[in-house]
Amino acid sequence: MKGYLREGSVLGDTSALQPWEKLATEAVGTVIGFWNFKRNHGRVWALLFLRDTALTAAELQDTLSLSKGAASMITRELEAWGVVRRVRSVGDAPWRFEAETDLMHMIGRVLQEREGELVGRVRLDLEEAERLAKHAPPEVRRRLAKLTALAALVDGAIRSFIATARFDATGVVRVLQTSLRRKRST
Amino acid sequence: MKGYLREGSVLGDTSALQPWEKLATEAVGTVIGFWNFKRNHGRVWALLFLRDTALTAAELQDTLSLSKGAASMITRELEAWGVVRRVRSVGDAPWRFEAETDLMHMIGRVLQEREGELVGRVRLDLEEAERLAKHAPPEVRRRLAKLTALAALVDGAIRSFIATARFDATGVVRVLQTSLRRKRST
DNA sequence: TAGGTAGTTCAAGGTGTCTTGAACGTCAAG
DNA sequence: CTTGACGTTCAAGACACCTTGAACTACCTA
Incomplete structure (x- = not known):
């Protein structure tokens, strides 16, 4: 050899x-x-x-x-x-x-590493924008709110996925469902 | 003016x-x-x-x-x-x-445009690989199967999202849940 | 000490993508 | 027909990211 x-x-x-x-x-x-x-x-x-x-x-x-x-x-x-x-x-x-053979666990880690930070920062920026727009026309405020709501939804879904990453995806389902109850429209 | x-x-x-x-x-x-x-x-x-x-x-x-x-x-x-x-x-x-102001609808369109094709093709390739590996050791086949299962899961989730894109994300939840029932482990 | 393998680092070059601005087409008004 | 606003296209350049391979460290063996 x-x-x-x-x-x-x-x-x-x-x-x-x-x-x-x-x-x-x-x-x-x-x-x-x-x-x-x-x-x-x-x-x-x-x-x-x-x-x-x-x-x-x-x-x-x-x-x-x-x-x-x-x-x-x-x-x-x-x-x-x-x-x-x-x-x-x-x-x-x-x-x-x-x-690593646990696919979901893996994806969770990577999500955390990559999306977590980005989405979090963007969410903060949007919330800051919402604050700055306090005196803007209502329609503008409504739209900003729509954006922050989306950011929050995604952020939440990612966090929950990370926390309970498993193939069954139970965590994500739970988050999406609860967010569903809170905000019919948006 | x-x-x-x-x-x-x-x-x-x-x-x-x-x-x-x-x-x-x-x-x-x-x-x-x-x-x-x-x-x-x-x-x-x-x-x-x-x-x-x-x-x-x-x-x-x-x-x-x-x-x-x-x-x-x-x-x-x-x-x-x-x-x-x-x-x-x-x-x-x-x-x-x-x-366009319907955020979910928008995301749906974009997903379709961009992910749909990619994920679909990858899924096919993986399934082809599984076929080619018919005589490979069982553990290899199991792992390939794991990959194709993941691809199928994602593909399904995307399709359902596209089909019923709304902010409530009901569709995705449903898909994840049913896929949950079918394949405990993977 | 010399020589070999394993592994890392980094500057240099390569690749693909984005952006720019000039050239061009079209249309309507003067 | 000329002029000017609007809009598109495309080649050239700018740019960011990837990859390469040589140089280097560390360690082992003869």
Whole structure:
């Protein structure tokens, strides 16, 4: 085993994507990329998720054709988001990465990281605007109120999702329902 | 009135953002921009929404400091998405734009335009992957299934939202609930 | 000490997208 | 026919973000 390093491995072991892996990793990469992360965040996570095993950075690197730098940065970021775990097997082998498998929990974390702050800030700005518009015409105030109500709704839904993130989505349902009762129209 | 055209208007009429308008348009612009449209889509819509009135392209242009080209393009796009309506007042005045005010309906349209196609395609790809993996180890198949289940869930939620888009979000709640019943775990 | 692997960092270059403004089309009034 | 407001288009430039790969640290082995 010593002589056969990464390139030209004998059994297309870790490298070489299976056809379904190709499809799935690209699909996930697309959504993730569209959703404002890097496509490669999605590809890496998806591959780790599909193989049950933990892979090394080097394996990810050439299975997905990443540069060395990219492999390092992507894994580090995924790890920071709690979407991937870094594990060291026995002895002193290189780090390996394994995927978080609780999808909902994952989405919750990411939502928190990304939307939480944004939505929260926007909500505050809108509320501030509402305050400033105290003497504006009623229709204007009504419309501002409509905006803040929406912001609050979304903010609430996200928070609840984060708090109780599970696949059943119970939390979100609850929030949407209660908000429903409070404000018929808006 | 004839002599006083756009610049240096006597009463800071249409130009000149009120402080709350400034705050609100920027806030909306930020979310929209973050959400992968142009920041200016958000700013323009928000201004039209806050002023109850329909504004001309020229007014938008200098109230929000847009270039002539941008004003034209942004309004055209908003119009195409059904987020803004183009109206011609009596006689032969220039076009004016007014905002769609049903927030939920609007979001529905946009979701449809943007997510619908993406999520749908991804879902198909994942299902194809599942088919290709027919002879893969069971754990791999289970994981693929998990992904397609998520895709299907989201796809369903979006479709239902689009179909019954209202502020109360009843539709989404219903979908999430039923999907809840069918697949405890995933 | 020399040589190798693992891993990180960062400047440089690449990519795709947004914005600008000039050129152009159209229409109506003079 | 000329002029001027309104509106659209598009090529060029500005810009933001991604990716690359070389340089570097740290650590282990011979």
